[in-house]
Amino acid sequence: MTTTPRPGTGPSTSPTSPASTAPGSVVDGALRLAPYWATVLRRTWKGGVISALVTPLLYVVAMGVLLGGFIEVAPGELEGATSYLAFVAPGLLAAHVMTLVIGETTYPVMSGVKWHKTFFAMHATPLGIGSIVLANVGFILLRTLVVSAFFVAVLAPFGVFTTWWGAVLAWATQALVIGAFTTPVFAFAAGLQDETAFALVFRLGMIPMFLFSGAFFPVGNLDAPLEVVARLTPLWHGVDLTRMFALGTFELGPALVHVAYLVALTALGWWWAVRRLRARMVV
Amino acid sequence: MLIHARGLRKTFGDFEAVRGIDVDVPRGQAFGFLGPNGAGKSSTMRMVAAVSPPTGGTLRILGMDPAEQSSAIKARIGVCPQEDTLDLELSVRDNLYVYGRYFGLPRKEVRARVDELLAFVQLGEKADAMVDDLSGGMKRRLTIARSLINRPEILLLDEPTTGLDPQARHVVWDRLFRLKAQGVTLVLTTHYMDEAEQLCDRLVVMDKGHIVAEGSPLELIRAHATREVAELRFGAGGAQAEHEAVAEQVAGLADRVEVLPDRLLLYSDDGERTLAQVHAAGLRPTTTLVRRATLEDVFLRLTGRTLVD
Structure with a gap:
């Protein structure tokens, strides 16, 4: 070697170079992780864009246009929608967002705590558990919001939004759906010893919710006990709020209940996620 | 003292991993924890790295209590964990860059340090390769480079060469030697006695959660072994009973005799002379070896x- 670099000799030998510091807050720490998540995004965005454009098109053509073509009902029976396409479109949006988020918080989180141990690498630095969770959740939120925007943009030409601002609010509602699924599933995954329990999340959580939480038919069509169950799921709250904005059937009372429910679930999931990840990593 | 521990303990449920150890590491020292797997070395290292709260005793790192100031401690130490925790899907350069940013260092500064460290660990040509494509030795060197990105005052190395082939081990040792020469405080765990002898100014021998001896490698060898060792092997099977019998015959020829499953160790200050006496006594070992005593x-x-x- 021609030059002798002096790595690791400590700040004392290089008084002019900036010293590393502890983050001032959870948010400060999370921002230090932004370059990491930006690098992850740079590596994966191409596939993501194609899927973000094609998936909504497939959904809306198959479920909305083709299947919807067989469905003729009076508007009152479809929660105010004038066509099945208009009814199902906001449901597809929220349900698709749920599947994306669960995908981002199952195997990738397991990788962080077990396979690649990327969370352990982060935690060996001044970053705290809260910052690690916040950065990951923030990444999922931003990325899924972008994908949702594509989804809304693809749906819009089919005339499923009664107003442009309804479309914007339906999109913004996805932030609540993302939060309500991201933090609890992250928490669940962070404490698992292996990935077999993810099958439970998919089969007993995601798929039944996808099919029965009001995305494809009004939950009023279910028998009484099942209808109550459906109305307790986070996806129903997300679907109903999205649909209110899309169809212009907004009602303040129910809307506030939806928002409160989804925010509460996000907060509870957040608390659980930090707790479970800490229990996993600080032993 | 950069590291100061008194009566340090760590338990996991009923299992006592570390049972009250005292450790002091001054600035600039290369300090080692030597012991077999399960001795409590890694548990100790995790406590020193401020990611594992001690169950009992006192621990101060850089004068700070890890229970209160773990982030401030972690800002000033470097950690090279036993398992590489590199992001396999990121390039070599990106792994170092994003890690540098975790320490709150400015972009430009991190970029400069990345180039410097890649040169230091001889991975400059691999800068844009994916980590997944690196050999085990290269990954280890990258992990070492990563642990230096914040110019740590203490570098913690948990089993730095475990799992590497001999050539890769020597490259890692060479880099660690350079750091040592630059005055970096190194704290390492190892179950390789040659690693401990080569790298450590001072070390503690750990067994079952206790420190059983402490000193420089030379001091420890002087205190607990003789200068030389004659190794004797008898027969292909090397039956233990046979060895026990031989051990009685040679007991008077050495300061001490150890019976291992496959060989006898005769401790004395002149191994060749001891060996000559063994032959003079009419014993015919199939192979013999005289060597310096080690850790x-x-x-x-x-x-x-x-x-x-």
């Missing part, structure tokens, strides 16, 4: 067991 002998003496099973 392996120290460990055997202190615990009755070998380091690497």
